[in-house]
Amino acid sequence: MYVLEQRVAIDASGAIGRIGRIGRIGHVRQVRQVCPKTGGSALWAFLLLAVLLSGCVTTGGLEHRIIQAKDRVAPALVHIRPVKEVYSQGRREEMLVVGSGFIISPEGYVVTNEHVAGESSVVHVILSDKSEVPAKVVGVDPYTVLAVLKLDVDYPLPFVKLGSSAALETGERVLALGSPHGLARSVSEGIISVTDRHLEDRGAMASPFNNWLQTDAAINPGNSGGPLVNLRGEVVGVNARVLSGAENVGFAIPIDVAKEVVTAIIEKGRVERSTIGLTLQEMQAQTDNPDRPGVLVADIDPLSPASESDIHPGDILVAVNGVPVNARFEEDLPPVQKLMADLPVGQAAELTVERGGEPVAVQVTPEELSQPRGTEQEFEEWAFTVSDLTPQHARRARLAARKGVHVSGVQVGGLASQAGLQQGDIVLSMDKIEIEDLPHFTELYKERVASGQSLVLLFVKRGALTRFALIEQEAKPEPATVAPEPSVPVPPVQQGEPLHVE
Amino acid sequence: MFLLVHGVPAQETFTSGQLQALHQKVTPAIGLVRFSSEVINPTSGEVSKRDGNALGLVVSPGGLVMTHGHMVLEGTTPFNISVTLGLLAEEKEYPAKLLRKPDDINVVFLQLESPTPLDLPHVTFQSDAAPVLGQPLVIFGMLGDSMDFAPAWDEARINAVLDQPRTTYCLNANLRFGFVGGPVLNTAGQAVGVTGFDLGRAEGGELYTRSGHPLLYQASLFQKYIDAPPGEKGVEGEEGDAWLGVFTQPLTDEFAQYWKLERRGGLIVSTVVPGSPAAEIGLQPGDIIISFNNTPIQARQDRDVLGFTQLVRQAGAGNEVEVTILRAGQPEQLHVKVGARPRTSREAEEHEDPYLGLTVREITTDMRIAMNLPEDVQGVIVRRVKSGSPAQEAGMRPMVIILRLGPHPVTTLEDFRQAVEQMARQKPAEVSVFGRFGAATGFFRLNPRW
Incomplete structure (x- = not known):
């Protein structure tokens, strides 16, 4: 098994060796270019050595400690320029984004954000010595907005030491490293403002399994995926979000959460989680009485294992497989939700709920938790994009079963648009054949495009309404009414977020 | 080949003398409608108020006033309505009550309130006058606030006639707000209709609009409402719906x-x-x-x-x-x-609750469709959340459907009323509300200030 902690140990003991590795990728030479005022590489190497020999960051003033901490992480800091696949207005497009990341092992595993590197075809990573290396995406986890990349190099790389977010205290000084607005190798400084900020779940930004570190260290678009570092030079968080409109209210994923997720991604390519279809709320949503243990059951997904069991909104969940659970405040919810998500898929779990003051034992068999977003695909001939149904789509549309596909975008003037399809429609059937999922839709689509059959009938659901749509395959797409693009194409570059919280 | 145009009145233009005469005849029936309206922020539920005005046309001696339908749009409730007549002369202001908005034409009727019976100058329409393409017309309206709402006229011709879905006459005039709802007269001096602005709704809920172009609402479309005025707003749906x-x-x-x-x-x-x-x-x-x-x-x-x-x-x-x-x-x-036709959201009954800071209303069929609510969801919908109220504190928003209030299930407005009354007697320190927002359910904890 590949455990991050082990590599951390190697890092700590092999610190001198790290300088050697930096040398091999030409870091010393580059440093001189960046910092000509330090008086040359010899002085620089001496300073570094001095820091390392001193062992710990107990000496010197604050400025000195900040420089020491920065120096421990900076060699492993990377600037990431992925070419992302984005689906917009019925089209698949490629978009250049910039973000940050950090190397966590000598063989070149890099941690960054899912919204930086997810869904990218090509990822360019620029190392601290400004050399550029290709990378591939090992896996992503949208729920914790983390992604892992593997750099394509055949020499050992400098890497960071991962600290512990559990040991963090509010008020502790931290540094944020990364590429704000694309400006690589930037460092900002602040303190931990809160160690367990609960960010309300909002659609695509749901983070049900973790609380967040809040910091006043400046975090800007482009900082996403970069490390939040304590003054011992250990990474304690992964910067990911800011509060828009606020000053210096940034959020990082605690490194303890990231360690587990990153290990799972490296081992299996993804994070496996389960669900039984419950939505939980803190007890305070019902009563502020501190003597009421448990967690409030707020909602049951109608197409879930829980919907078939004897569990109802208003029940109080008090134990999972005999382990007591409590969430008096909303900050207590993520650990409970994580406990539930860690239940093995397909293996019956025993929940104890309290109903009318009496305990009730309920058996539920968890199923696999699906991704918050469905796979998306463009269908060029009909000029629209379609994605797999998520449980949320099925639920909002009140489908009797999770069958069909979701229209995620429609190109103006294309066949789908002419047939009256709109973004958000759910296609239930094609030529009276009930659609199962995206692969099934793709198969039916390909048959019809190949046969060139003149009319294809779709039956779609739009909110409470259903309607028929006829794709006229022989119809000519309307000529674009928009003026042609300017002759000098300007590639769209998006500053790699962080995601904004309203 | 020559096309013979049929039915054009002999006279092709208006003379100055004629315009002066018509102006004198029509303007006493033109009034200024002033009203306040409540606009509900759909996300926060907070209510803001603003003042509005419109042209009102007296259509009966007893004080029935017709104005355009924009006064009553979804999410707004006009109140403090008054109509000032005798503009630029001996002005007199009447309070007015709003009548139910017809759903086949974008006009609204008001009834002036007066302690003594009224006998007002009014416009009588010629509902069988068939307008024709190219016909010259004079449209009456009023200028804006800075011009003291002075009654004014403009010449217009019918520049297009559409057959579907109902005969629609377009005017080649600029759409000026103060002219919408004003009378339209032909060269024979007959009032043939009013300047209109469509906002129609078809069976099937597909909004069918021809906004942006002034129309002539021919009198045959609204004469029935002058003959038999609609009831007051909030009164049960009428025959014919x-x-x-x-x-x-x-x-x-x-x-x-x-x-x-x-x-x-x-x-x-x-x-x-x-x-x-x-x-x-x-x-x-x-x-x-x-x-x-x-x-x-x-x-x-x-x-x-x-x-x-x-x-x-x-x-x-x-x-x-x-x-x-x-x-x-x-x-x-x-x-x-x-x-x-089941009651629509426009006619939905509301209840304003003083303790929790909520205004709730019944779930009407159109809301059920718009919100894609299953039939088995019975409750009341939050319409307004009072700023600073316990409901706002608890994070309640408009569109939340209240299903249970404390121990009391809520399926109707009456259930809600009774549940609050009962609790107001017991005065619990906290009240748990079980509700639905979008497709999901959840709880809100309110601390009422009994």
Whole structure:
């Protein structure tokens, strides 16, 4: 098994060796270019050595400690320029984004954000010595907005030491490293403002399994995926979000959460989680009485294992497989939700709920938790994009079963648009054949495009309404009414977020 | 070949003398409607107030005033309504009450309130005058606030006539706000209608608008409301609001080709509202209505759908009519008892609660459709959340559906009222509200200030 902690140990003991590795990728030479005022590489190497020999960051003033901490992480800091696949207005497009990341092992595993590197075809990573290396995406986890990349190099790389977010205290000084607005190798400084900020779940930004570190260290678009570092030079968080409109209210994923997720991604390519279809709320949503243990059951997904069991909104969940659970405040919810998500898929779990003051034992068999977003695909001939149904789509549309596909975008003037399809429609059937999922839709689509059959009938659901749509395959797409693009194409570059919280 | 134009009055333009005479005759009936309206922020539920004004036209000696329908839009409630008559002369202001908005034309009626019977100068319409293309007309209105709302006129001609979904006359005038709702006169001095601005809604809920172009609302469209004014807002739906409960799409030639049917038009049933007359007789999506109440249905374009709405309305609630449909290509005859249109959100009953800071209203059928709510969800919808109230503190928002209040299940407005009353006697420190927002349910904890 590949455990991050082990590599951390190697890092700590092999610190001198790290300088050697930096040398091999030409870091010393580059440093001189960046910092000509330090008086040359010899002085620089001496300073570094001095820091390392001193062992710990107990000496010197604050400025000195900040420089020491920065120096421990900076060699492993990377600037990431992925070419992302984005689906917009019925089209698949490629978009250049910039973000940050950090190397966590000598063989070149890099941690960054899912919204930086997810869904990218090509990822360019620029190392601290400004050399550029290709990378591939090992896996992503949208729920914790983390992604892992593997750099394509055949020499050992400098890497960071991962600290512990559990040991963090509010008020502790931290540094944020990364590429704000694309400006690589930037460092900002602040303190931990809160160690367990609960960010309300909002659609695509749901983070049900973790609380967040809040910091006043400046975090800007482009900082996403970069490390939040304590003054011992250990990474304690992964910067990911800011509060828009606020000053210096940034959020990082605690490194303890990231360690587990990153290990799972490296081992299996993804994070496996389960669900039984419950939505939980803190007890305070019902009563502020501190003597009421448990967690409030707020909602049951109608197409879930829980919907078939004897569990109802208003029940109080008090134990999972005999382990007591409590969430008096909303900050207590993520650990409970994580406990539930860690239940093995397909293996019956025993929940104890309290109903009318009496305990009730309920058996539920968890199923696999699906991704918050469905796979998306463009269908060029009909000029629209379609994605797999998520449980949320099925639920909002009140489908009797999770069958069909979701229209995620429609190109103006294309066949789908002419047939009256709109973004958000759910296609239930094609030529009276009930659609199962995206692969099934793709198969039916390909048959019809190949046969060139003149009319294809779709039956779609739009909110409470259903309607028929006829794709006229022989119809000519309307000529674009928009003026042609300017002759000098300007590639769209998006500053790699962080995601904004309203 | 020469086309002979028929029916153009002998006189082709207005003389100055004639315009002065008409101005004198019409302006005493033109009034300034002032009102305040409440605008509800759809996300926070907070309510802001603003003042508005509009042209009001006196259409009966007893003080019936017609104005345009924008006063009553979804999410706004006008109040403090007054009408000032005798503009620029001996002005007199009357309080007025709002009558129920007709749903087939974008006008609203007000009734002036006066302790003594009124005998006001008013405009009488010639509802059988058929306007024709190119005909010169004079439209009356008023200028803006900075011009003291001075009554004014403008010349206009009918520049287009559309047949569907109802005969529509377009005016080649600029759409000036103070002219909407003003009377339109022909060279014979007859009031043939008012300047209009469409916001129609077809059966099937597909908004059908021709906004942006001034229209002539010919008198035949609204004379019935002058003869028999609508009731007050909030009063139960009237006779004539008939309803079938289907959403339809026109049978275009392409649909006909796909289903191998004759290319003769019809209406494809796309959605059947649960519990509606259409559901009762088993209409299904995919059925094609080809005849209704002995009138063939030959809809081939979207705009033809509105004609069907009118047919249903003409059939009248409570009457049984014959419907011919094609199901799997075969004709079938069904008999349907036309229903009364269920109350809409515009007429929904509301209840303002003093303890929690909530205004809630009943769930009407149109809201159920708009929110895609299953039939088994019964409760009341939060309409407004008072700023600083316990409800706001608890994070309640408009559109939250309250299903349970403390220990009391809530299915109706009356349940809600009673539940609050009961709790107001017991004064619990906290009240747990179980509700639904979007597709999910959840709890809110309120600390009422009893």
